[in-house]
Amino acid sequence: xxxxxxxxxxxxxxxxxxxxxxxxxxxxxxxxxxxxxxxxxxxxxxxxxxxxxxxxxxxxxxxxxxxxxxxxxxxxxxxxxxxxxxxxxxxxxxxxxxxxxxxxxxxxxxxxxxxxxxxxxxxxxxxxxxxxxxxxxxxxxxxxxxxxxxxxxxxxxxxxxxxxxxxxxxxxxxxxxxxxxxxxxxxxxxxxxxxxxxxxxxxxxxxxxxxxxxxxxxxxxxxxxxxxxxxxxxxxxxxxxxxxxxxxxxxxxxxxxxxxxxxxxxxxxxxxxxxxxxxxxxxxxxxxxxxxxxxxxxxxxxxxxxxxxxxxxxxxxxxxxxxxxxxxxxxxxxxxxxxxxxxxx
Numbered sequence: 001x002x003x004x005x006x007x008x009x010x011x012x013x014x015x016x017x018x019x020x021x022x023x024x025x026x027x028x029x030x031x032x033x034x035x036x037x038x039x040x041x042x043x044x045x046x047x048x049x050x051x052x053x054x055x056x057x058x059x060x061x062x063x064x065x066x067x068x069x070x071x072x073x074x075x076x077x078x079x080x081x082x083x084x085x086x087x088x089x090x091x092x093x094x095x096x097x098x099x100x101x102x103x104x105x106x107x108x109x110x111x112x113x114x115x116x117x118x119x120x121x122x123x124x125x126x127x128x129x130x131x132x133x134x135x136x137x138x139x140x141x142x143x144x145x146x147x148x149x150x151x152x153x154x155x156x157x158x159x160x161x162x163x164x165x166x167x168x169x170x171x172x173x174x175x176x177x178x179x180x181x182x183x184x185x186x187x188x189x190x191x192x193x194x195x196x197x198x199x200x201x202x203x204x205x206x207x208x209x210x211x212x213x214x215x216x217x218x219x220x221x222x223x224x225x226x227x228x229x230x231x232x233x234x235x236x237x238x239x240x241x242x243x244x245x246x247x248x249x250x251x252x253x254x255x256x257x258x259x260x261x262x263x264x265x266x267x268x269x270x271x272x273x274x275x276x277x278x279x280x281x282x283x284x285x286x287x288x289x290x291x292x293x294x295x296x297x298x299x300x301x302x303x304x305x306x307x308x309x310x311x312x313x314x315x316x317x318x319x320x321x322x323x324x325x326x327x328x329x330x331x332x333x334x335x336x337x338x339x340x341x342x343x344x345x
Contacts (some may be wrong), residue, residue, distance in 0.1 A: 001016065002015040007227045007302065011083055016042075017304065019233065019305045021049070021054055024307050035311065038311060047083070047085070048273040050066075050087035051112050051119075061167075066086065066116055070120040076092070083130070090131075104160045104191075113125070113167060113172060113296075128176055137184070145182070160189075161198040165198050176199045176201055177204065178203070186219065201228065205233055208235065209297075210294060211269050222336075233305045234318075237344060241276065243273070243288070263345070272339075272343050276290075289317070292323075316342035
């Protein structure tokens with residue numbers, strides 16, 4: 001395993017992070033525990049979750065993933081062996097079962113954090129993230145920004161940071177970060193933290209993969225110049241970049257179960273995927289590992305979130321950390337990207 005440090009900290013994390021969102025839906029508690037044990041055995045010390053998990057978000061399974069992690073902490077006594085992240089949900093009609101006051105008010109964050117700590121059976125979370133922005137912007141499949149003149153959101157970047165600062169000072173949060181955020185949102189948070197001596201958002205957890213490199217257009221300059229890390233999720237595009245959907249979507253696959261991710265099965269996405277798979281075939285590479293290795297080696301990536309529903313998949317995906325892509329492979333990947341730029345934003 002390879003390691004780095006969370007930006008601006010001494011917190012050492014593995015370059016592979018264990019994703020957990022299927023635990024409690026596609027995976028049982030026992031399977032979640034088995035994945036944690038395998039990950040630790042492979043050198044992974046970094047785990048990502050969220051209060052809304054498992055996926056898809058629904059009342060009967062909300063918080064189930066955190067409970068599975070918490071039961072493992074209690075059983076193993078290894079909380080100190082893991083760098084743990086979690087996330088507070090933003091507003092959205094599909095999240096009304098989580099709490100009445102959705103968003104990032106002081107009351108909402110307080111409720112979210114305390115309930116997460118209880119489910120996780122821990123006194124602190126190493127990296128606490130805002131799952132998606134309160135304001136209307138381009139995330140979850142939207143490439144371009146469209147302004148909503150009827151939007152009710154009011155600028156509250158400073159107030160959100162002040163709330164988080166209180167929990168940092170109490171020791172319940174060590175660091176803070178963003179998720180599904182745009183360059184505008186990232187810079188506003190960074191400006192407010194500098195101006196008012198408030199906690200810095202040290203990471204941005206966004207989708208990033210061969211089918212979605214849109215963050216290279218504006219966000220990556222911010223990441224480099226402001227010393228913020230990208231924390232990519234969906235590095236395989238919900239399994240698409242393993243090649244398993246090229247001949248149709250399997251009913252029990254993530255795309256089969258979760259139609260909200262249909263952007264990964266669009267015509268251009270499938271054409272691009274087929275072209276990327278040919279590169280892997282030409283160079284005798286495992287396609288999933290090639291797709292993950294591309295993400296692993298991006299200079300702005302802190303740690304790549306890898307999830308799987310089976311131990312075999314997980315072990316194979318973790319193996320991507322040992323794959324070094326040649327200059328020729330990178331050049332061929334970039335040529336496909338020029339032909340099919342960001343078909344699944």
